[in-house]
Amino acid sequence: MAVLNKIRQRSVFLIVIIALALFSFVLADLFRNGGAMSQKAENTIATINGKDIDRTDFARKVEEASRNFGGGSSSIQAVNYVWNQEVRQVVFEEQFDELGIQVGEDQVNELLAESLANNPTFQNEAGIFDKAKMQEYVANIKATSPDAYRQWLNYESSISGSAREETYLNMIKAGVGSTLKEGELAYKMENDNVDIKYVQLPFSTIQDSEVTVSDAEIQSYIDKHKDQFKSEASRSISYVIFEEKPSKEDEDEVEKDVAALLNDRVEFNQNTKTTDSVPGFANVEDVEEYINQNSVLKYDDRFKFKKDLPSVAADTIYNLPIGGVFGPYKDGEYFKVSKVIAQKQIPDSVKASHILVAWNGLRTAVDVSRTKEEAKTLADSIVDAVKGNTEKFTELAAKFSADNSNKDKGGDLGYFVPGTMVPAFNDYCFENKTGDLGVVETQFGYHVIRIDEQKNEQKAIKVATVAQKIEPSDKTINAIFAETTKFQIAAKDKDFEEVSKENNLAVRPVNKIKELDENIPGLGAKRAIVQWAFNEDSKVGDIKRFDIPNGYAVVQLTAKEVKGIMSASEASSTVKPILVKEKKADMLKGKITGSSLDAIASGAGQTVKTASALNMKTPTISGAGTEPKVVGTAFAKEIGGVSSPIVGNNGVYVIEVTKKTPAAGLDTYISYASQASKSQAGLVNTKVFDALKEAAEIEDNRANFY
Numbered sequence: 001m002a003v004l005n006k007i008r009q010r011s012v013f014l015i016v017i018i019a020l021a022l023f024s025f026v027l028a029d030l031f032r033n034g035g036a037m038s039q040k041a042e043n044t045i046a047t048i049n050g051k052d053i054d055r056t057d058f059a060r061k062v063e064e065a066s067r068n069f070g071g072g073s074s075s076i077q078a079v080n081y082v083w084n085q086e087v088r089q090v091v092f093e094e095q096f097d098e099l100g101i102q103v104g105e106d107q108v109n110e111l112l113a114e115s116l117a118n119n120p121t122f123q124n125e126a127g128i129f130d131k132a133k134m135q136e137y138v139a140n141i142k143a144t145s146p147d148a149y150r151q152w153l154n155y156e157s158s159i160s161g162s163a164r165e166e167t168y169l170n171m172i173k174a175g176v177g178s179t180l181k182e183g184e185l186a187y188k189m190e191n192d193n194v195d196i197k198y199v200q201l202p203f204s205t206i207q208d209s210e211v212t213v214s215d216a217e218i219q220s221y222i223d224k225h226k227d228q229f230k231s232e233a234s235r236s237i238s239y240v241i242f243e244e245k246p247s248k249e250d251e252d253e254v255e256k257d258v259a260a261l262l263n264d265r266v267e268f269n270q271n272t273k274t275t276d277s278v279p280g281f282a283n284v285e286d287v288e289e290y291i292n293q294n295s296v297l298k299y300d301d302r303f304k305f306k307k308d309l310p311s312v313a314a315d316t317i318y319n320l321p322i323g324g325v326f327g328p329y330k331d332g333e334y335f336k337v338s339k340v341i342a343q344k345q346i347p348d349s350v351k352a353s354h355i356l357v358a359w360n361g362l363r364t365a366v367d368v369s370r371t372k373e374e375a376k377t378l379a380d381s382i383v384d385a386v387k388g389n390t391e392k393f394t395e396l397a398a399k400f401s402a403d404n405s406n407k408d409k410g411g412d413l414g415y416f417v418p419g420t421m422v423p424a425f426n427d428y429c430f431e432n433k434t435g436d437l438g439v440v441e442t443q444f445g446y447h448v449i450r451i452d453e454q455k456n457e458q459k460a461i462k463v464a465t466v467a468q469k470i471e472p473s474d475k476t477i478n479a480i481f482a483e484t485t486k487f488q489i490a491a492k493d494k495d496f497e498e499v500s501k502e503n504n505l506a507v508r509p510v511n512k513i514k515e516l517d518e519n520i521p522g523l524g525a526k527r528a529i530v531q532w533a534f535n536e537d538s539k540v541g542d543i544k545r546f547d548i549p550n551g552y553a554v555v556q557l558t559a560k561e562v563k564g565i566m567s568a569s570e571a572s573s574t575v576k577p578i579l580v581k582e583k584k585a586d587m588l589k590g591k592i593t594g595s596s597l598d599a600i601a602s603g604a605g606q607t608v609k610t611a612s613a614l615n616m617k618t619p620t621i622s623g624a625g626t627e628p629k630v631v632g633t634a635f636a637k638e639i640g641g642v643s644s645p646i647v648g649n650n651g652v653y654v655i656e657v658t659k660k661t662p663a664a665g666l667d668t669y670i671s672y673a674s675q676a677s678k679s680q681a682g683l684v685n686t687k688v689f690d691a692l693k694e695a696a697e698i699e700d701n702r703a704n705f706y
Contacts, residue, residue, distance in 0.1 A: 046083075047699040048090040055705060058082060062706075064151070074525050076518040079706050089161065091692040096164045099171075103163045111159050172688060173681040183673030184666075189616040191663030194634045197610050199601045200624050201588040202651040203581060211587075213579045218568040221575050229566040229574075234512045235533035236559035238496060239523070240505040242484040244551040246472045251335075254470050258328040258335045261294055261466055282325050287341055287464040297334070297467040302419050303346055303430075303460035313338065317463060334467040342462040346418065347454035350429045353393065353411040355382055358402040358445035365402060365445070379439045379446040386448070387437060393450060402445060411450075418460070425449065484545060484552045491543050496556045509558070515703040523553055527706070533557055534703060588652040589645045597642060600654050610658075625650045635660075 046053040065078040095101075109131070116122045117129045121137060124130040141148040178186075222229050246254075263280040284290045291299040306318040310331040317326050320340045327337030358365035359375035370378070382400065386393045394410035401407035418430055422442045432438070434454050440447045472480070491499045500507045508522050515534050520526045529546055532538055532555075543556045561570075568575075593603040601608045611621045619631035627648040637643060637657050646653045 045701055045705055046086070047697075048087055049094060049696050049698075051090050053086055058086070059705075061085075074518055076516065076525075076527065076706060079702060080516070083700075083702060087693055087696070087698070088689060091689070091696050092161070092165055092168065095168055095692070099168070101164050101167050103160045103167075107163060108156065108160050111163055112156070115159065169684055169688060173684050176677070176680045176684060178673045178676035178680065180669050180673050182676055183669035183671070186617075186672045186676050187666060187669055188663055191615065192635070193613045193615055193661040193663075194631070194657060195610070195612045195659040195661075196614065196634050196655045196657055197597055197608055198621070198624075198630070198653050198655040199597050199604065199606050199608055200651045200653050201591060201604050201606060203584045203588070204651075206584045206587055208580055211580045211583045213576050213583070215568045215572075217579055218572055218575045221579060222566060222568065222571055226565055229571050231561065231564060231566045231570065232514055233534075233563045234514055234561045235530075235557060236509070236511040236561075237513065237520075237529070237533055237555050238507050238509045238558050239520075239529075239553045239555040240487070240500050240507055241522075241548070242480055242487070242505075242552045242554065244472045244477055244480050246470050247476045250473045250476055251330075251470050253473070254468050255328050255330075255335045258337055258466065258468050262325065262327075262337055281337060281339065281466055287339065291464055291466055295466040296469050297465065299464065301423075301462070302426075303342070303344065303462050304418075305348060305458065305460050309463065310336070318459075318461065320461075330470075331467075333470050335470060336465050336467045338463050338465040340461050341464050343459060345457050346430045346460045348456040348458060349415045349417050349454075350451060351415045351453040351455075352413050352429050353397070353406075353450045353452055354403070354413060354425075355379075355393070355397045355401045355407075355411050355448040356403040356445050357382070357400060357448065362443075362445055368402070375446050376439075379448050382448045383437055383439060386450070412452075415453075415455070430454075480551060484554060488543060488545055488554055491554065491556070496543065511559075512561075516706075523548060526553075529553070529555055531703075585647045585652055592645055592652070592654060595642065597654060597656055613661075624648075624653075627653070630655060 043055050044052045045055045045058045061082045062075070062078045065081050066073065066075060069078060069081075112134065113129050113131065116134065122129055122134045124133065138149075138152060141152060261280060262282045264283060265278050265280065266275050267278050279285075281287075281290060281294075288299040288301070291297075306314050309317050310329075312331050313326060313329045313336075317338050317340065320326060322340055322343060325337060325339045328335045329337075356364060357375045357379045358368050359370050359372045360368055361372075362368075378400065382396050386396065397407050397409075397411035401411055403411070406412055416429075418426060420426065421429065422444075424440050424442050425447060428438060428440045428449055429451055432451055434451050436451045438449055440449055487499065487503060487505075497507050510521055513520070513530055513533060515530070517530050518525050518527050520529055523529070526546065526548070532544055532546075538544075538557050540557055540560055543554060546553045546555060588604075591604045592600055594600045597608045600606075609623055611623070614621065614631050614634060616628075616631060616635060619628040620626050621630060624630075627650065630646050630648045630653050633643055633646050634655055634657055637655075639657050639660060641657065643653075643655045646655065
């Protein structure tokens with residue numbers, strides 16, 4: 001009891017101690033995991049104007065985009081597509097909310113009806129969009145398929161967003177029209193003309209080697225034009241490739257294995273406990289089964305002309321007798337043995353026409369209810385009707401053929417070579433004669449075929465070929481791995497390029513890789529290399545090995561550039577030509593002496609030239625090129641006066657205006673104003689988004705997750 005009394009007396013103290021212990025435990029966990037800020041960073045892929053983009057939601061959209069794109073796109077392409085959609089939605093919705101732009105339910109339904117009008121799912125028996133069918137569809141997927149319902153809601157949202165965006169952009173377009181005065185200006189720029197005499201001192205008369213530009217001058221130019229030389233964070237790498245290529249020993253082994261397939265062999269039969277003689281390729285009867293069991297390339301049951309045979313062995317194989325065998329021979333990355341199993345004379349091309357009769361259930365059958373039996377009866381009746389009546393074929397093709405690509409051309413397929421059509425169709429066309437008419441069944445339906453013409457009949461052979469791919473053996477692969485590892489170790493202790501040179505390896509530099517790049521020139525899609533290069537723990541000089549489809553790439557990180565303004569060395573290729581041109585202009589100006597064009601031309605070793613009918617819309621001077629400054633100066637000067645030197649695109653000019661021809665006025669300039677308005681309105685969609693995106697505050701963390 002005494003102990004219990006002491007506990008009761010100190011209960012408040014104990015509660016405080018326990019609370020402090022729990023609080024310290026929570027704090028320790030927060031610090032250990034980076035706290036709430038860290039958790040937010042893990043769940044937020046970006047922040048656009050203060051709005052967080054949820055990582056999970058973004059990933060789901062990327063997955064959907066990847067599915068929609070199909071197998072031809074990469075994950076980064078899908079990421080960039082979704083990113084642009086997200087940025088667009090955020091920056092535009094801010095504008096919608098600020099201006100109070102809304103889209104009502106009735107308007108959304110009208111837009112849905114327009115966009116789904118041609119979808120059979122939402123059409124009634126008359127082929128007209130039925131709102132009730134759409135509502136039934138939505139109710140059904142809501143009850144049965146959460147994913148499909150979510151996609152529908154996204155679709156509705158996109159329809160609504162597009163309508164609001166269109167309203168917003170139309171408001172802007174209404175304010176970018178051109179006045180009649182602007183139309184008049186456009187007319188005058190196109191039709192006012194000026195004639196000049198001029199002397200051109202081309203920049204090309206001074207060699208680049210005569211002009212010196214220092215790094216300090218380049219840096220000074222950058223400092224004055226910083227907005228033009230902003231740079232993103234980038235990385236530069238160098239890499240060498242260790243390719244897993246088969247050795248000569250590997251080739252010899254594959255050739256030996258292929259050669260062994262030619263001969264009969266003896267095998268012990270476990271079932272009969274006897275030895276059986278197994279025929280080799282040279283003597284086997286069922287070549288198709290033999291090839292499909294022993295070759296990496298399956299049996300090809302087609303007749304081929306000489307031009308279709310492997311070039312390395314075409315002459316020999318084409319002249320073999322039936323049953324003749326040739327090989328082993330090397331054809332690209334394979335060793336092969338070939339056997340001629342048949343030959344005949346066939347045309348090298350055929351012109352044919354067909355009427356495709358489909359039946360219900362085939363993908364070629366659109367709005368067709370006939371059965372397969374009914375389709376066969378129809379095809380046979382077409383043959384009977386067409387015999388001896390060419391015009392009838394054209395008429396019936398238009399009426400019955402399911403091949404929309406040529407039904408209105410009398411079913412004409414043009415000329416085609418062997419192997420172009422599906423097997424049954426191909427065989428009929430090349431094994432029969434010109435004028436023959438028949439019915440052939442394929443996976444597309446019944447074809448009523450008419451052979452219209454056959455050309456260049458010649459010998460064709462059917463060749464059976466066993467092929468084995470020449471691949472590196474395990475021994476070779478292990479040796480290449482050991483060689484790669486040895487190189488890595490050496491390159492860490494010595495100069496990367498020096499070790500590469502010692503091993504006769506070509507070093508491939510790749511500069512200015514951006515954080516969300518995916519492709520590495522020479523390696524293809526290698527996102528892992530980009531991620532490693534941008535990893536905070538990766539330091540300049542670090543080396544890492546990466547798997548590639550046929551071996552390894554050993555990569556060295558050679559440079560890390562932070563986001564900011566380009567250095568003089570980075571901007572040199574852009575800035576130096578500008579400064580060289582400026583210095584040449586000063587040098588050429590110094591060669592100009594005299595007050596008349598003749599005197600100036602004589603002193604500079606040039607001639608006086610003329611140019612007529614110049615206008616400001618297309619300011620091109622014959623013999624000099626596009627020179628807007630020169631033409632603009634000509635329009636500003638009075639007739640007869642000699643200009644001061646003008647620095648143009650291609651040299652320094654001195655001009656004299658000889659004639660001005662103002663365009664005759666128009667009664668109205670509405671057509672020019674209208675044309676200018678359309679031109680400006682056409683730029684609104686792109687320019688507005690670019691401006692909103694440029695003004696937005698964006699924290700982009702995609703590279704941390706992809």
